[in-house]
Amino acid sequence: MTELSNIRNFSIVAHIDHGKSTLADRLIQETNTVATRDMKEQMLDSMDIERERGITIKANTVRIDYRADDGQDYVLNLIDTPGHVDFAYEVSRSMRAVEGSLLVVDSTQGVEAQTLANVYQAIDADHEIVPVLNKIDLPASDLDRVAEQIEDVIGIDASGAIPVSAKTGQGIHETLEAIVQHLPAPKGDPDAPLKAMLVDSWYDAYLGVIVLVRIIDGHLKKGDRIKFMSNNTTHHVDRIGVFKPAMAEIDRLGPGEIGFLTASIKQVRDTRVGDTITHEKHGTTDALPGFKPSQPVVFCGLFPVDSAQFEDLRDAIEKLALNDASFSYEMETSAALGFGFRCGFLGLLHLEVIRDRIEREYDIELITTAPSVIYHVYMRDGSMVELHNPADMPDLTHVDHLEEPRIKATILVPDEYLGDVLKLCQDRRGIQEDLTYAGSRAMVVYDLPLNEVVFDFYDRLKSVTKGYASFDYQMTGYREDFLVKMQILVNDEPVDALSIMVHRDRAEQRGRAMCEKLKDLIPRHMFKIPIQAAIGGRIIARETLAALRKDVTAKCYGGDATRKRKLLDKQKAGKKKMRQFGKVDIPQEAFISALKMDG
């Protein structure tokens, strides 16, 4: 147990790639928290997918023991938070468990959209903030400009900013000293009844659910009987420990400390992030304010390419959901795709991560249908239904109006691409709210419909700005608009998995684009195939895929029958990658590719 005055709890906030993980590695290394021979890059990114994509998905923690220049021993607890907007809510929760932040800004790049989003969360959580200007080893590093930007754009004092190279190790010692000197020690009462915050939880195959806790008051020991105040469930604590960053058991945790407990809990769903943990007997009666659980905002269907793998998919999804309370699912049947699941995600990255994990860890090839947001459908009788799937759109005669979710998007972009960005936002039904300059970069704020963003907005933004724009968003609320359900008919039959909700004024353009795309994506058949877009019974766009006219091996290659058999096998394999819909084979990738907008 450590004296409160010798504890510092902090997080690192940064835009992606500005060096958060590298800096964390250096801090761990400089303090010999991990033996050099056990160091691997990006120590805190534990999942393969995290390491591969260079993103942090779950919060990770490390306890660092540090003897400061003042001769005293300190315990520094770092919570590494996800940097991506999909997980913004998790960031805000983790930040409640610490008192300060290192604000890492790449000194060759400057402030970016996620820098802003994350630093505002730190400010919201009343953090003391120490700016760190990273990558000073690079020639393009411009400390004065970036310090000025931090003061202008974010509005915090950057005079004490520490120049650092997380790569060479320069400035790391100064960073450790700044943590000790400038960040506040936690407060807490060692003699009060136990009050601990449930910061995060995840499932481990050997230990069951692991609960990350921050002790506010009192003590937590191995063998204690504890109570989760939200649901009054009680548990016997099997294990107490800290992350270094590997798990290390200790006997007890006191005020201000961060560590884990295990208590033979089977499901992550039984632990509520933000809950207050106390002792079963003589516990506190004063619960922390708590958090609302994160809500999925993007939905899509996941179907196995091979319909025989449906049960495997169910199994995979159930296992993943055990460890991820923000991921929701329910069974879905589609006339086109058979049995699958309608799943809800925090955002597109979350969707991709889950989909990748299913394909990779469970070896199931998936068809992903068009991502959709939740619409609020107000019925004539005054009731409201949430619409997660365009296929479930109620009969229009009963519908009064629809509302769709809107976001506030912040985009930072070099001047020369501003025009393209404005056009893109305008095309996506955006309403400009703000446009300011920070040096040669513009910061634009747009009010946009989420449904225009979930699909390929970010890809388009990157491509029109050659990767120089940064982007972040927040949900703002619902607003009424003229939204309609557009169906796609292939060979005169509606393909449910291709239905989308779209603004009335853009329906025709989207419909035409989708029909044209599908005409290229669907291979020719023996008959001609009409491809139509319709709203209600009205056809708004139409293309015709001409019949296959020629597909023959003209020559004879002597008696080489094997060659013909191989060709057949290849064609058969191609056919297997398609879904039969009526008499038409639709390739699996068509369900997503048809929606991509080029303009």
Next chain:
Amino acid sequence: MALENWQLGGFGLYIHWPFCQAKCPYCDFNSHVTASINQDRWADAYLNELERVAGDTSDRVLSTVFFGGGTPSLMPAKTVDAILTKVSDLWTTSNDFEVTLEANPTSTEASRFRDFRTAGVNRVSVGVQALNDKDLKALGRLHTTTEALRVYETARSIFQRTSLDLIYARQHQSLSDWEAELDRALAFAPDHLSLYQLTIEPDTAFGRLWDMGTLKGVPDDNLAADMYELTTDMTADTLPAYETSNYANSGSESRHNLIYWRGGDYLAIGPGAHGRTTFAGKRTGTVAWRNPGMWLEAVEKQKTGDMTIEDISQTDRETEYLLMALRLREGADLSRLSDTARMGLEAKIEELNEEGLLLRSGDIINVVPEKQIVLNAILVRLLA
């Protein structure tokens, strides 16, 4: 005694000669241009291979021999003679024994025709390819139209049976261009024509140009399909199609090729040659070394030119039979399939029949003649 399955197709021998004077830019056959050929070694190799493959089949009656290439008309006549002499030593040959040789229409070849006939060749297939000098040049051919037709006439005066090959749906060819060309070819009153649509093959000069987007004027699928229909119509009265790309008057079909298409047995020697033989119901596929030098060395050192010998499973045999037989106007005979295979096909046959793609009468199924041009798509539907 009922005939064995393969016997319904017949028994033939294929001999591959892998050398050409020049490599045509469209050609993906196993053909090579070499500075010099040690003719004695090659002749010995073929003779040794004949003895080897005769081993298990010497009790069979051989009904065809086919010299294919490459350009077998460049073979020394004495090699052809030695081979055919050996053949008649090793097998009993049928009364209607057919010996075909593929010929390129230049004077070099024509000068050997008499000797080929003396050696026993009784049918030649002449690769005229086009009746227009500009196109022949574009196809990389070494002959003019006049020359080619002179060689063809010579062939007709020497051999009992001849065939003429044309490639159509060529670069910049219009429907009326082809109509005129085919009219002219039919005016020679041939008894057999092979009319192949130009196929752009990977790993050929044309294939590379195609990938780079610089091969211009190749007819699109619609035009090619129209040309195919026109061809079917124009040949219907005199030389009806009996196979996807082959046209003949009744009785003049290539009997050797019919063995492939009817699922018969055929021995195959020479670089890259593919054979199929059946003993006691077990079918075996052979593939010879494709590279000429390696084949020669294998024959001399390993005493066999075959690179692989594999069992063809019952299912594969049946698949091959359908893939081949459905190219024929006469179609495939379902009674040659196992009951399980037949049952698996019934529903699909009915479906394809309803869609106007497949005809059926009793055990015989065949592709609607005008739909041969989409044969591969029909086969996938039937067999997937």
